[in-house]
Amino acid sequence: MSTSFLDAVFIIATAAVCTFVTRLLPFVLFGGKRGMPKAVKYxxxxxxxxxxxxxxxxxxxxxxxxxxxxxIAELASVAVVIVLHLWKRNTLVSIAGGTILYMVLIRLI
Amino acid sequence: MSLLLRYDGVLLMKKSSLKEVKFAFINSLPVLFGFIFLGIAFGILLQKAGFNYIWAFFTSLTVYAGSLQFVLVSFLSSGTALPVVALTTLFINSRHMFYGLSFIETFKSMGKRYPYMIFSLTDETYSVLCSLKLPDEMDGNRVRFLIALFNQSYWIIGSVLGALIGRLIPFGFDGIEFSMTALFVVILVERWKTDGVRVPAIVGLICGIISLLALGAESFLLPALSAVVAVLLLLRPSIEGGREAER
Known part of the structure; x- marks a missing residue:
């Protein structure tokens, strides 16, 4: 660890503040009492x-x-997720099915 | 008698809030797998760069942004200048500006939880909240807060685990990160089936693919999202017309 303790703290704090700013922006812009313009509501x-x-x-x-x-592994697994979900409509089954298939395929291919 | 009633009331409250905890947990499950393993990957990287599990804990607690935290590892190990850190963060996370728009009214009604809901609005939490189908009798605000909280806990647990014991885990979990892709695909299919108007999803796919082909994987996300906003605004008359007609 060549970066000093304080430098590291400042780097993390900067990233934390800037991340929050990006998430806060719409609330600051349109969250006030005036409410949202129609275009923003749309x-x-x-x-x-x-x-x-x-x-x-x-x-x-x-x-x-x-x-x-x-x-191929990625495309096939996405296809399986779509088919599973259209068929069973169970989020966990679709995600588990697709992910297991993907994990198997990347080992085989 | 009144004591008995009060006791009953407490029991009822506990029962209903337990139902909400369970509902929130089930809805956060798809994120659990992805976040635990992505978190572990982050923890391992951070640990390799010379920062232990305490750093992993505080980074995931305060920054809480998946892809950015991976970039942050290299910033930390090379002691990058703060303006560069700031600009890169704003740029990578700028997509989050678009997420809050759909939750302004909802989050504002959440009182003390309002700031945390804004802070914790990651890609994954956003997607889960968008696809939430609340049963009538549940306190939606409580459910949304719990989902946000659960999701961040998975991320923190994953990153601390990775930094602590990452090197002990045999790499048998390659590919588990696909669960995030699967989550987004499932939510898209779900919206496709339930939304009366499918144009926005189509616009998203087309703008995404065109930007990806034109600009490459590294820098396509923000232009894609901006294009989506522009195209959707242009299509507003016809889409709103369609919605009216449907009613």
Whole structure:
């Protein structure tokens, strides 16, 4: 550990404060008494689906550039999660099924 | 008699709050696996960089941001200058700006828990809260708070474990991190089936994929989210029209 104790504390504190600031921003901007403008209310309603879709892409970002053959494990497991969930509609079953398959596949491929 | 009634009341309260604890725990389970193992990975890295489990505990307690904490390990070991730390943190976590928008009204009604709910709004907690289907008789605010709290506990436990005994764990858990991907996929499928309007999900997928192809894995997230906001605002007349028609 070459960084001094105090330096390390300051680095962690800086990261903590800045992280909180990013999470606080919408509440500071639109959480006041004046309430939310209509456009923001609309965004609040439609953003979750869109953001979760982006997060799915984010999780699969390793596929680009296509990593052969590891990409197969990822794509196949995602497909299994989707099928399992459409079929059983049980969150834990879908996640466990897909994750176990993925863990097996990356060892086999 | 009144004593008896009061006793009954306490029992009832305990019973209902236990139900909420159980409900919150079940809903946080998908995050449990992912966070414990990602946390362990972080703890191991931090420990290797020369910072023990106490550092792991306080970092996960105060920073609490998955991907950023991995970057933080390298900052800590090289003693990076604070402005760089600040800018990188703001940049990596800027996506969180978009998360709070959907919870302003909800969190404001949570009283003393309000600041913690803002602090703990990670990707995973956000997603679980978005997909929450509360039974009528439950105190939603209590459930949301417990989910946020459980999720952070998993992350802290994982990182401390990793720093303490990480090296003793044989690497048999490679790939467990896929559970996070699976969680997001499940929530997307769920929303796809229940949301009347599917355009936002499609916009998210398209903006995400285009930004990823154009900008590469390292820097696509913020542009993708900004594009999502822009496109959704452009589509507002037609989407809102669609919602009205549905009603």
């Amino acid at each position: 965004l609040a309603a439609v953003l979750p689906s869109a953001i979760i879709a982006v997060l799915v892409v984010y999780c699969l970002k390793g596929l680009v550039p296509l990593q052969w053959p590891k990409g």
